[in-house]
Amino acid sequence: MVDPRTLEPSYPTHSQFYADWQERPKPAPAPEPDPDALADVIADEPIPIADSDIDLPTAGTEAARERLASFRDAGLRRYADTRDDLAAAVERPLEAVSRLSPYLAAGAIGIREVWETVTNVRDAVDGDERRNVDKYAFELTWRELYYHLLAHTPDLATANYKQFPDEIAWRTDDADFRAWKRGETGYPLVDAGMRQLERDGYIHNRPRQVVASFLTKHLLLDWRRGAAHFRERLVDHDPAVNPGNWQWVASTGTDSVDVRIFDPVAQAAKYDDTGAFVREYVPELADVPAEAIVEWPTLPADRQAELAPDYPAPIVDRTAAYERAQRVFERALGKRNDG
Numbered sequence: 001m002v003d004p005r006t007l008e009p010s011y012p013t014h015s016q017f018y019a020d021w022q023e024r025p026k027p028a029p030a031p032e033p034d035p036d037a038l039a040d041v042i043a044d045e046p047i048p049i050a051d052s053d054i055d056l057p058t059a060g061t062e063a064a065r066e067r068l069a070s071f072r073d074a075g076l077r078r079y080a081d082t083r084d085d086l087a088a089a090v091e092r093p094l095e096a097v098s099r100l101s102p103y104l105a106a107g108a109i110g111i112r113e114v115w116e117t118v119t120n121v122r123d124a125v126d127g128d129e130r131r132n133v134d135k136y137a138f139e140l141t142w143r144e145l146y147y148h149l150l151a152h153t154p155d156l157a158t159a160n161y162k163q164f165p166d167e168i169a170w171r172t173d174d175a176d177f178r179a180w181k182r183g184e185t186g187y188p189l190v191d192a193g194m195r196q197l198e199r200d201g202y203i204h205n206r207p208r209q210v211v212a213s214f215l216t217k218h219l220l221l222d223w224r225r226g227a228a229h230f231r232e233r234l235v236d237h238d239p240a241v242n243p244g245n246w247q248w249v250a251s252t253g254t255d256s257v258d259v260r261i262f263d264p265v266a267q268a269a270k271y272d273d274t275g276a277f278v279r280e281y282v283p284e285l286a287d288v289p290a291e292a293i294v295e296w297p298t299l300p301a302d303r304q305a306e307l308a309p310d311y312p313a314p315i316v317d318r319t320a321a322y323e324r325a326q327r328v329f330e331r332a333l334g335k336r337n338d339g
């Protein structure tokens with residue numbers, strides 16, 4: 001039987017980590033320190049104003065606590081039902097998900113405080129509300145996993161977590177990388193996600209997964225390039241959670257199915273079927289009907305030109321890119337040798 005106080009230094013899957021983690025005691029938030037016991041290092045200068053076009057969240061612990069309390073009251077009990085709803089993310093961005101990540105990443109609020117708030121609600125509700133709150137608590141455990149992995153695997157941001165018998169034959173195409181960064185790939189959900197990053201310094205988790213998959217699979221560009229770009233742009237950049245997630249999406253990290261590929265068309269059909277999220281960030285597609293936005297990469301070129309002449313054509317063929325990723329990963333895994 002696993003000693004409940006023991007966590008392994010490495011975990012191949014989140015579910016194995018989760019099983020051990022559940023057995024661990026969860027400490028309450030540490031008490032506020034006695035101000036007299038602290039060194040007197042308060043500086044007189046004001047907090048510098050960031051030179052950025054991004055509408056940054058209000059900084060500080062007070063703002064973090066307000067964000068947590070507001071989400072606890074307005075969103076937490078419906079979280080599982082709204083977390084992947086991209087229309088809700090546009091219409092009610094501070095209720096559909098918590099937007100706590102910048103505060104957690106910056107240490108403006110501690111995970112123990114968040115955990116205590118969430119579990120207090122969880123213990124007070126049942127039925128459908130309980131299912132929703134449980135999901136939020138579960139998502140926090142992904143963060144715990146990546147912190148745990150980084151503590152034991154300091155090169156999490158620079159080396160594949162999973163061993164491959166052969167090198168992954170990443171492409172090095174700079175033009176494709178630039179198109180991805182600018183949100184000009186011709187894949188509407190990918191472009192909307194990348195433009196959200198540019199405009200807001202944040203990407204909703206669903207398109208975050210889709211843009212990362214598109215880079216590492218459809219474009220076959222090294223996950224480290226994408227992670228480095230996120231590090232520069234994200235207001236919630238986190239040195240454990242960013243590389244952990246990039247590796248998960250790239251199939252080089254935990255929970256590695258051989259080749260994890262998010263199909264950007266199927267993802268749009270499932271999570272943004274009205275096109276609300278795409279229209280919010282991609283003005284070239286503002287007047288295009290929802291079905292055409294969803295199916296965009298598969299529409300004939302003349303139809304695309306007629307509907308949105310200013311929007312870029314897809315930079316890769318959806319099926320050919322999918323099959324190329326399959327081949328390259330299967331070779332790296334030693335499952336085919338036709339290279």
Ligand SMILES: Cc1cc2nc3c(=O)[nH]c(=O)nc-3n(C[C@H](O)[C@H](O)[C@H](O)COP(=O)(O)OP(=O)(O)OC[C@H]3O[C@@H](n4cnc5c(N)ncnc54)[C@H](O)[C@@H]3O)c2cc1C
Pocket residue numbers: 083097098099100101102104105139140142143144146203204205206208209212230234236237238239241242243245246249
């Ligand atoms: C490629 C990629 C890179 C990412 N990089 C970061 C990053 O640098 N910083 C960051 O905080 N999150 C990162 N995430 C995870 C996730 O996208 C964000 O935590 C989430 O979108 C933040 O919004 P929120 O606070 O409203 O999340 P909510 O849905 O409200 O979730 C609440 C909290 O749970 C935690 N959480 C949720 N999903 C994840 C996850 N997949 N992994 C780890 N923790 C999670 C976060 O602390 C989050 O703030 C990344 C995901 C991907 C796919």
